[in-house]
Amino acid sequence: MPAHVERAELPGIGVRHDIVTDQGRRLSVLNLREGGRELALADVDDPDRASETIALTDDEATALSEVLGGSLILTQLAALQEQVAGLSIEQIPLRADSPFVGRPLGDTKARTRTRCSIVAIVRESTVLPAPGPADLFESGDTVVAVGTRDGLDHLVRIIAGTG
Amino acid sequence: MEHGALVLIEIGALILGIGLLSRLASRLGISPIPFILLAGLAFGEGGLFPFSQGEEFIEIGAEIGVILLLLMLGLEYTAQELVANLKGSRMAGLIDMLLNATPGALIALLLGWGPVAAVAMAGITWVSSSGVVAKMLQDLGRLTNRETPVVLSLLVIEDFAMAFYLPVLTALLIGTGLIAGTISVVIALLAVILILYVALRHGRLVSRLVWSREADVLLLSVLGLGLLVAGLAAGANVSSAVGAFLVGIAISGPAAKHAQRVLTPLRDLFAAVFFLFVGLSTDTGDLVPMLVPAVALAVVTMGTKLLTGYIAARRVGIAEPGRWRAGFALMPRGEFSIVIAGLAVAAGVDSSLAALATAYVLITMIAGPLLARIPDSRRFKLATKRIQANRRARQAA
Numbered sequence: 001m002p003a004h005v006e007r008a009e010l011p012g013i014g015v016r017h018d019i020v021t022d023q024g025r026r027l028s029v030l031n032l033r034e035g036g037r038e039l040a041l042a043d044v045d046d047p048d049r050a051s052e053t054i055a056l057t058d059d060e061a062t063a064l065s066e067v068l069g070g071s072l073i074l075t076q077l078a079a080l081q082e083q084v085a086g087l088s089i090e091q092i093p094l095r096a097d098s099p100f101v102g103r104p105l106g107d108t109k110a111r112t113r114t115r116c117s118i119v120a121i122v123r124e125s126t127v128l129p130a131p132g133p134a135d136l137f138e139s140g141d142t143v144v145a146v147g148t149r150d151g152l153d154h155l156v157r158i159i160a161g162t163g
Numbered sequence: 164m165e166h167g168a169l170v171l172i173e174i175g176a177l178i179l180g181i182g183l184l185s186r187l188a189s190r191l192g193i194s195p196i197p198f199i200l201l202a203g204l205a206f207g208e209g210g211l212f213p214f215s216q217g218e219e220f221i222e223i224g225a226e227i228g229v230i231l232l233l234l235m236l237g238l239e240y241t242a243q244e245l246v247a248n249l250k251g252s253r254m255a256g257l258i259d260m261l262l263n264a265t266p267g268a269l270i271a272l273l274l275g276w277g278p279v280a281a282v283a284m285a286g287i288t289w290v291s292s293s294g295v296v297a298k299m300l301q302d303l304g305r306l307t308n309r310e311t312p313v314v315l316s317l318l319v320i321e322d323f324a325m326a327f328y329l330p331v332l333t334a335l336l337i338g339t340g341l342i343a344g345t346i347s348v349v350i351a352l353l354a355v356i357l358i359l360y361v362a363l364r365h366g367r368l369v370s371r372l373v374w375s376r377e378a379d380v381l382l383l384s385v386l387g388l389g390l391l392v393a394g395l396a397a398g399a400n401v402s403s404a405v406g407a408f409l410v411g412i413a414i415s416g417p418a419a420k421h422a423q424r425v426l427t428p429l430r431d432l433f434a435a436v437f438f439l440f441v442g443l444s445t446d447t448g449d450l451v452p453m454l455v456p457a458v459a460l461a462v463v464t465m466g467t468k469l470l471t472g473y474i475a476a477r478r479v480g481i482a483e484p485g486r487w488r489a490g491f492a493l494m495p496r497g498e499f500s501i502v503i504a505g506l507a508v509a510a511g512v513d514s515s516l517a518a519l520a521t522a523y524v525l526i527t528m529i530a531g532p533l534l535a536r537i538p539d540s541r542r543f544k545l546a547t548k549r550i551q552a553n554r555r556a557r558q559a560a
Binding site: 008009010011012013016026028030033034038040042045046047048049050053086149 | 239240244247248293297304305306307308309310311312315316318319416417420481482484485488544548
């Protein structure tokens with residue numbers, strides 16, 4: 001069962017991603033526009049409110065994602081992102097309701113439509129690096145893409161079936 | 164002592180004073196703006212220590228301050244973001260305007276200042292301070308709360324609405340009969356729509372025009388473009404502030420990000436000069452009779468903002484406590500209200516308006532962040548929980 005990730009724009013501040021866990025707790029990651037991240041855990045009694053907020057540096061966030069099962073390729077790409085200004089990397093969850101479940105990567109036309117490259121597909125704990133256009137997506141995959149911020153936002157919408 | 168030396172001494176002492184006051188404000192955890200306004204009052208007309216030298220610097224500095232405030236505000240948002248917010252939260256924005264502009268307009272009419280002052284006062288009570296509110300949400304650790312996007316999109320809509328409100332107000336303030344007035348309003352709005360169109364369609368081009376890897380080149384090009392468009396806008400009676408705001412919106416991507424970084428210190432300096440100028444040019448003699456109306460207006464409009472936030476949060480399905488948090492967060496008014504008051508008084512509206520606006524902004528800016536902590540208190544949490552439980556019980560019955 002893939003986790004449900006919700007995305008909310010905070011104009012002028014950044015982007016918030018929420019994961020509501022099976023136990024009903026809300027976990028938020030806030031990517032600040034000026035760099036830096038915040039990790040927040042929602043209150044049990046009032047799930048709209050963050051009861052605890054922790055600021056993370058880029059390195060700490062990378063370390064955390066590695067501990068949680070991210071793979072080596074992500075570390076390398078995070079370093080790349082620091083070197084090349086204007087280039088971002090995004091991990092896009094492929095939810096069960098995405099139109100691309102069971103369809104080949106080529107169907108997204110990511111490269112022509114958004115100028116983003118899909119550089120890896122993370123499936124459970126294995127990584128499929130440099131996937132080709134014929135590789136099939138499965139529900140629960142995480143798509144790792146590199147491109148400009150705008151292009152990646154577009155790709156997120158395409159993969160969610162809303163773009 | 165010669166004139167030059169005196170000017171330096173006075174300006175230096177003033178800026179140093181502002182620095183010390185800001186330090187105090189950050190210790191207390193509130194915005195330094197109220198302190199700067201108070202300092203201006205103390206040194207202004209009828210104040211404790213009338214200020215005589217360096218008026219020219221303060222005046223021009225204040226004008227640049229307004230332009231920089233708006234330019235930076237525009238840099239925070241992209242045109243796409245503005246349009247998306249406008250589509251998503253149109254209703255909430257409309258409710259916000261109706262609930263909060265009305266009390267301001269009414270008080271101006273009650274005090275017998277006439278319809279133009281009513282339009283100015285409507286703007287003063289309508290717009291919350293996006294700077295103060297965003298800072299407050301950050302300080303209170305509420306950025307990841309679910310009601311925060313609601314609050315922020317209301318602020319964005321208010322800021323965006325200023326792009327249309329300020330030119331209309333400017334045209335009204337110049338006020339030359341019905342027909343000439345209508346023509347200048349129409350021209351003003353057309354100019355805004357034109358610049359907005361350029362920002363939406365050709366934002367990339369504008370960004371490329373000013374972009375440079377060198378911080379000093381970027382600073383000079385963005386500042387130059389901002390001041391130039393502001394001046395042209397003022398020449399066309401559109402209000403210089405709006406011109407600068409639209410330049411900010413047109414610049415996006417890395418250019419906006421870096422421009423924000425290099426312009427922030429300049430903005431901090433000149434915005435402080437602007438707030439000081441407003442304090443200086445407000446007559447303390449006018450302030451005293453305006454205290455009672457200002458308190459009344461503050462109480463009423465803090466109530467209407469509370470209601471606005473409550474309704475807006477309810478519309479998107481936020482639970483009881485979050486609705487109150489959204490309402491309380493919206494209370495402080497700030498830089499925009501002062502900008503509007505400054506415009507109105509410069510154009511010759513009753514000088515008591517500046518006094519009322521200053522007192523009003525002082526009250527909401529100091530009270531707002533303090534009141535915003537109420538929903539975090541234990542007692543309030545219990546109370547909202549009870550309300551929610553009762554409502555559920557009623558619905559179940």
